[in-house]
Amino acid sequence: MIFSDDDDAPLALDLAPDWTARFGPLAGRLELEIGCGHGGFALAFARAHADRALVAIEQRRAFARDVAAKAERRGHGNLVVIQGDGRILAPRLFRAGSLAAIHVHFPDPWWKRRHGRRRLVDDRMSSLLLGLLAPGGLLDFRTDVERYAREAVVRLEAAGFANECGPGAFAERPPDELPSTREKRYLETGQPVWRLRLRRPA
Template sequence: MTVHGEAGPARAWIRSYAARRGRRSALTLERVERFLPERRIPDGPLDQHAVFGRVAPLVLEIGCGHGAAAIAYCQAHPDHDLLAVDVHTPGIARMMAAAHDAGVDNLKVALGDAVFVLRDRVRPGSLHAVHLFFPDPWPKDRHAKRRFVSAFTLELISSRLAPGGVLRVATDQELYATHTLAALEAHGGWDVVIGDRPAWRPTDGFERKGIAAGRAIHDISATRS
């Protein structure tokens, strides 16, 4: 299930996010210029000691949005390091500014597709956990193949997690929760717990919208066995 490039016949996955076009605000550009040089990981395989100044339990968050969960995790786990990955620059910029204001220094970022970050930059067996909170649900049947959780991504995540590492997923979409549980069962090699919401995870905008719409929040914790 190797991905040889972002396009072409060997591609084993389909992009799970929609591109956002438009001009970046002056505030976003200012934040990027100020904070990205010190927060962005360098190209190539991740050297955790060089980037974070230590080797500690490493967490990767996929689709960090504005960074509320990433920052909360770093504050609750100062002895851990977190790499936040997203394709959308405004969200990354806002998160970096908030992390700076909060004095959080165990948080770094990667701008780009999480599949390529996992494949090319994260060493096998090096992750303590992977977080996927409120991903795009792609609710229509014809778009189901765009959901991030798939046989391919589970195999990739499993290969990057250390033994006993955890994949945490949260969604306000019952369809996505059912899809995730079915994919985990089909993949095998996971001990799954449903409803295990981490105490440190804040209620962010996506979750509040889901609750306001009357939807239940589904927390899934899958430990690599």
């Protein structure tokens, strides 16, 4: 299933969707991935966690359609793919406190000043992510850019997130971590990945 936030596609929401109607009991363990890319994480998640539901948002239409088609072929009824801008769609799609986890993997750092508005982890988005999570909910953030990681941890902690590893600290790779398509390449080459595991305080 794929929706779009483009003018010619069927996503015009005044209220968040009824995810219980879509996922049934799985909606009680609803998670979000912002920027699913080629779908390495989203598809692996759907296969490994049949007891959870995942909504994956991807801005690039071709990537979103490809991931949605793969999910349909593989029978992953616990995965919905939505094409659009996660910064715009997330507050429209989910009620405050409704998400068990949010996954943000390798967002573009957008260093240039004129591109700052495109950056995912800014003060406004940090507060939004915190508000969408249920108490105790997890923000799983990964990047290959050290400077971005160090700026993100300061911003996210200032927004109210509690760092599982202690203030300003980065996480080791959990043994059961599902890598994204991009991360698989880094694991093969040994390129460092900066991980944050942050919680909305209970």
